[in-house]
């Protein structure tokens with residue numbers, strides 16, 4: 001049983017972490033993408049040490065790792081919990097001024113500044129939050145609950161485990177990563193050094209979420225080569241690559257297979273940029289589906305359309321290049337069903353209804369799963385992230401702490 005007298009520390013920690021500006025930068029080539037992330041990470045490593053994690057440290061890239069040693073005679077596999085310290089490049093995370101809205105009465109939440117309103121009808125989860133205490137911004141910045149809520153929850157769970165030695169658990173590994181928001185959170189992640197056999201990212205939204213399915217994703221670059229010549233002398237000679245690109249784009253499906261016309265388990269092909277002049281048109285696509293073989297179908301489909309476009313403009317030609325991005329982590333997690341099963345079991349024990357929906361995107365956990373560390377995602381309670389309307393409920397954060405502790409317990413009992 002969870003200690004009813006335990007004084008949670010996650011909120012206090014969270015309010016401290018959001019004061020650090022840890023915005024990552026998708027233009028940067030360095031690692032981490034911004035040095036300022038390491039200021040928080042260094043302090044997190046020290047904080048872990050202070051609460052009793054002897055091996056806690058931050059490496060040169062800004063990854064913080066540490067271990068809660070096993071306190072059982074059973075042979076329990078090392079389990080990891082991971083969250084990221086950076087915040088989205090989309091909205092400023094400087095001088096965040098969190099506001100606690102106690103005892104939420106329902107309805108919209110008006111923020112202090114900038115006529116920002118968190119609308120109840122755009123946030124269906126708010127209807128579950130009546131009477132809860134909701135942390136928002138003052139309307140000027142994002143909050144950074146994505147993913148500092150996760151950091152604070154993991155930190156609090158570690159604190160709980162260390163202060164309750166009667167609760168038996170195996171080795172518990174924690175890691176705080178940089179650069180998740182710019183898709184590089186696993187770039188320098190040393191899975192071997194981390195030492196966990198299975199892990200959970202704590203970066204989901206709604207209470208009860210256990211996410212074990214992501215998109216499979218590829219990038220496609222199509223180049224149409226035309227032929228440029230001075231327009232005054234172009235008759236019968238010029239082949240304008242801009243027009244080839246336009247013809248090709250016009251042939252793309254409008255009613256289906258696009259992000260704006262699909263949902264749930266439907267995949268899509270999506271043109272994200274066109275860069276063109278007479279000589280060369282470069283088009284970038286992202287291709288997404290839950291079934292990896294579908295990607296090949298979509299790619300063949302695009303290639304077919306591109307070849308048709310080239311046929312309309314004799315003398316032109318095309319290059320077609322595919323880059324693998326990430327794969328549906330379910331392909332890996334299905335080989336280790338207990339990782340998800342134990343998270344679900346932990347939630348059931350705490351009377352939380354598990355929510356298992358596929359994510360129409362990727363996670364660091366998806367990449368880690370394919371790097372040899374099966375890693376589903378569990379909720380941290382963060383909502384409307386990457387925006388000034390971001391919010392998190394204190395009660396959800398505390399529930400996440402209990403879930404993390406319970407997962408450790410379930411692994412010990414089932415080993």
Ligand SMILES: [Zn+2]
Nearest residue numbers: 146147180203
């Ligand atoms: Zn996140």
